[in-house]
Amino acid sequence: MSNKNTRPIGVHTSIAGGISLSLERANELECTAMQIFSHNPRGWHVKPLTKTEIARFRKLREQLAILPVIHTSYLINLSAKTNELLEKSIQLMKIEMDRAEALGIEYVVLHTGSASGVDPNMARAKAVDCLRILSGIGSWKTSKILLENTAGERGDITSSMKDLGTVMNELGNDLIGGICIDTCHAFAAGYNIASKTGIDKLVKEIDNYIGRDRIKLIHLNDSKGEAGSGRDRHENIGEGMIGSEGLSLFINHKAFRKLPLILETPKKHEYDDLRNLQRTRELLL
Numbered sequence: 001m002s003n004k005n006t007r008p009i010g011v012h013t014s015i016a017g018g019i020s021l022s023l024e025r026a027n028e029l030e031c032t033a034m035q036i037f038s039h040n041p042r043g044w045h046v047k048p049l050t051k052t053e054i055a056r057f058r059k060l061r062e063q064l065a066i067l068p069v070i071h072t073s074y075l076i077n078l079s080a081k082t083n084e085l086l087e088k089s090i091q092l093m094k095i096e097m098d099r100a101e102a103l104g105i106e107y108v109v110l111h112t113g114s115a116s117g118v119d120p121n122m123a124r125a126k127a128v129d130c131l132r133i134l135s136g137i138g139s140w141k142t143s144k145i146l147l148e149n150t151a152g153e154r155g156d157i158t159s160s161m162k163d164l165g166t167v168m169n170e171l172g173n174d175l176i177g178g179i180c181i182d183t184c185h186a187f188a189a190g191y192n193i194a195s196k197t198g199i200d201k202l203v204k205e206i207d208n209y210i211g212r213d214r215i216k217l218i219h220l221n222d223s224k225g226e227a228g229s230g231r232d233r234h235e236n237i238g239e240g241m242i243g244s245e246g247l248s249l250f251i252n253h254k255a256f257r258k259l260p261l262i263l264e265t266p267k268k269h270e271y272d273d274l275r276n277l278q279r280t281r282e283l284l285l
Contacts, residue, residue, distance in 0.1 A: 008033035008067045008260035009280060011273045015039075019049065019103070020056040026066050029273055033067040035109070035262045038099040041073040044088060046095050054102050061104070067260055069146075069217065070108045072096045078130040079113030079123040079157055089113075090130050090137075097134070100143035107216060109146045109180045112167060116155030123157045128170045135175045144177025146216055151182075151232035152189035159189040161202065165209030179210055182219035182264075183250060184234050187242050192227040194246030203255045212255050220251065220261045220280060236265050236272070237279040248283040257285075 010031035013022040019038065026034035039046045061068060073096070076089045093110070100108045112131075115123035131145075147168055152159040158167060168176050183193060192198030206212055222240030225231030238244035250256060265276045 007258065007284065009263075009277065010034040010066070010261070011263045011265070011277065012036065012071070018056075019053055020060050023057065023060045023064055023066055023068070027064045029277060031066060031277070033069070033260045033262060035069045035071050035264070037073065038070050038096060038103070039073070041071075041075070044075060044092060046092070046099075049099060049102060057103050068103070068105050069260075069262060070096060070100050070105055072108060072110045074111070076110070077113045078127040079115040079118070081115065081118070086126075086130060090134055093130075093134055094138050097138055097140050097143055097145075101140045104142055106142060106144065107146045107177055107180075108143055109148050109217070109219075111148055111150055112158050114150075114153075114155040115157060118155075120157050120163070123155075124163060124167055127157065128167055131167075131171055131175060135171075145175055146178055146180040147176060148180040148219070149182055149185050149189065151185040152228075152230040153232055154230075156189075159185070161205035162209045168210065168214070178214040178216040179206075180217040180219060181215055181256075182221060183242060183247065184219075184221035184223040184240075185232060187223045187227050188225050188229050188231050188233075190228040193250050194227065194242045196249055198227070199250055199253055203253065206255065215256070215259060218251065218256060218259050218261050219264055220247065221264050222247065234264055234266060237263070237276045237283075244279070244283060247280075248285075251280075251283060252285045 010033035012035045013025040015022045015036050022036045080086050112127040150156040150159045158164045191202045222235035222242050224233035224235045226241050263276050
């Protein structure tokens with residue numbers, strides 16, 4: 001069977017009306033993977049999941065054979081300047097992990113933090129300290145964190161593979177399951193993955209600082225900005241500066257060709273997800 005038929009592919013789906021409905025929405029789009037926020041990502045208060053919700057999600061996931069991933073709230077900043085925000089971030093991160101464990105979800109994707117005006121090395125050390133605190137206040141057998149590369153905007157602390165590797169290697173494998181590579185973020189941060197040369201450069205850095213086996217997930221997005229722009233602006237598949245050819249080279253590269261793909265492309269109309277999923281499937285070899 002070809003990679004077209006076996007590779008997990010999906011989009012970010014809504015949990016409106018109940019968290020298990022996200023699986024039904026993914027299934028309607030013929031997704032075999034999906035990403036969700038496990039709660040309202042704009043608020044610190046999180047309503048607990050009921051046993052009924054958890055049981056329904058687990059049962060439906062098994063029935064539909066969909067691989068789910070949680071993306072943490074954007075409010076979380078493990079390099080924040082104030083102790084109050086750091087504490088709130090750690091506690092919300094614990095809730096994210098507890099919910100993933102309850103739902104049987106293996107991976108929780110995290111942007112480690114942002115610290116504009118602060119020495120990046122100090123900011124990364126602060127994020128590592130916060131994650132160590134997190135590992136001391138919780139225990140999760142199923143769920144692990146995937147650190148996601150960022151776009152190189154002002155204050156970003158993990159836009160390079162070297163910086164991601166620094167954080168990951170400080171913490172070991174108990175809490176960190178690996179890395180999620182976002183194509184738009186990588187491109188914006190200066191990895192020109194629109195070309196084979198740029199992809200090879202990225203892969204070489206992954207090999208040097210992280211290890212190919214630690215890459216567990218791809219966020220597949222085109223980019224509105226140019227390579228090295230530092231702009232975190234996602235674009236529809238094939239309509240941005242990476243383009244269809246570049247994205248095809250990337251997802252079919254031997255380092256990435258078996259990894260699940262989650263699209264975080266713009267959604268202005270109901271058919272946008274279907275259109276981007278179809279374009280992605282056409283790029284697979």
